[in-house]
Amino acid sequence: MKVDGVAYRSIWRDPSETTVTVVDQTLLPHRFDTLKLMNVADAIDAIKRMVVRGAPLIGVTGAYGYAMALRDDPSDANVDAAFDAINAARPTAVNLRWALEIMRQEVRDLAPDDRAVAAYVTADRLRAEDIETNGAIAEQGARLVREIYEANGRSRPVNILTHCNTGWIACVDWGTALGVVYRAHDDGIPVHVWVDETRPRNQGASLTTWELGSHGVPHTLIVDNAGGHLMQHGQVDICLVGADRVTASGDACNKIGTYLKALAAKDNHVPFYVVLPGSTIDWGMQDGVTEIEIEERASDEVTHISGVAGDGSIVKVRLAPKGTKVGNPAFDVTPARLVTGLVTERGVAPASREGLRALYPEKG
Numbered sequence: 041m042k043v044d045g046v047a048y049r050s051i052w053r054d055p056s057e058t059t060v061t062v063v064d065q066t067l068l069p070h071r072f073d074t075l076k077l078m079n080v081a082d083a084i085d086a087i088k089r090m091v092v093r094g095a096p097l098i099g100v101t102g103a104y105g106y107a108m109a110l111r112d113d114p115s116d117a118n119v120d121a122a123f124d125a126i127n128a129a130r131p132t133a134v135n136l137r138w139a140l141e142i143m144r145q146e147v148r149d150l151a152p153d154d155r156a157v158a159a160y161v162t163a164d165r166l167r168a169e170d171i172e173t174n175g176a177i178a179e180q181g182a183r184l185v186r187e188i189y190e191a192n193g194r195s196r197p198v199n200i201l202t203h204c205n206t207g208w209i210a211c212v213d214w215g216t217a218l219g220v221v222y223r224a225h226d227d228g229i230p231v232h233v234w235v236d237e238t239r240p241r242n243q244g245a246s247l248t249t250w251e252l253g254s255h256g257v258p259h260t261l262i263v264d265n266a267g268g269h270l271m272q273h274g275q276v277d278i279c280l281v282g283a284d285r286v287t288a289s290g291d292a293c294n295k296i297g298t299y300l301k302a303l304a305a306k307d308n309h310v311p312f313y314v315v316l317p318g319s320t321i322d323w324g325m326q327d328g329v330t331e332i333e334i335e336e337r338a339s340d341e342v343t344h345i346s347g348v349a350g351d352g353s354i355v356k357v358r359l360a361p362k363g364t365k366v367g368n369p370a371f372d373v374t375p376a377r378l379v380t381g382l383v384t385e386r387g388v389a390p391a392s393r394e395g396l397r398a399l400y401p402e403k404g
């Protein structure tokens with residue numbers, strides 16, 4: 041995507057270098073700056089601190105972190121040690137484990153001296169595939185938006201509600217749910233996006249508004265608790281959200297608050313679609329509510345809020361009294377029964393075992 045007229049992707053590597061550069065999302069929207077990850081420790085830190093975030097981007101960053109780990113120590117022991125260290129950085133997005141499993145599979149049987157070069161080739165491939173996959177997702181999802189626009193007699197923009205950030209900054213490029221929005225917009229379908237602020241990290245308020253504003257997509261920032269009200273009043277035509285892990289039966293784990301939106305959508309007969317690449321499907325998991333590990337993040341994400349001071353410095357200010365006890369689950373699980381459909385690079389499927397296997401028959 042373009043930032044001030046310059047095309048960017050969220051992560052890249054100069055082919056002559058073994059380090060990678062990422063966009064530092066903790067500074068957006070106040071400052072656009074990049075950060076060079078020099079080694080596996082930097083990659084793990086960037087994932088943990090959400091310098092990089094979003095399931096697909098976490099996976100690609102983990103892949104490069106694994107390549108840097110093998111650059112520095114290609115031993116048999118480190119093939120597994122690096123996998124475990126990176127995989128522990130954030131537990132919920134399955135894309136991290138998915139990417140690491142591919143990386144390890146493709147290097148483990150090589151001679152130690154050949155592992156690093158092969159790992160970079162694989163990481164570069166996963167990065168390129170993410171761009172292609174999300175472009176295909178955008179095309180599949182834009183059809184849904186067009187159908188709504190046509191059904192409304194082309195009389196008004198399609199009102200889309202989205203949660204958290206699922207744009208190019210959460211992937212390598214395009215995005216997932218926001219990728220659908222970009223494609224519809226670029227295809228000339230008038231859209232308007234209700235942007236959930238998405239407490240407590242405010243990915244919607246800080247990142248989605250920044251992305252949509254940069255791309256010229258009409259949008260309105262709302263507090264998380266306004267979505268149900270808007271649906272009750274006919275202000276939402278479709279909900280499009282991302283995912284961090286979708287089970288083989290179609291349960292969808294996503295940013296905290298997604299489940300509540302799905303309940304409101306069901307109650308108001310608003311189509312609720314989860315938008316994801318196949319790498320976000322956990323084929324070994326059935327019941328998302330009982331099986332998916334939900335990351336518990338730091339208390340200060342809830343007790344404090346980040347913003348920009350008058351001098352342009354980025355500051356954190358306290359909202360809650362010192363000593364306040366905090367719960368901060370970062371994700372929740374929307375049962376398949378509340379999901380209208382799953383938008384993937386291979387098409388749109390019902391949120392069910394049968395629906396997913398029809399799109400991915402090779403998964404058995």
Ligand SMILES: CSC[C@H]1O[C@H](OP(=O)(O)O)[C@H](O)[C@@H]1O
Binds near residue numbers: 095096204211296
């Ligand atoms: C395109 S995946 C985006 C997905 O990841 C976000 O989580 P986080 O910001 O904590 O990485 C959120 O669940 C989004 O839907």
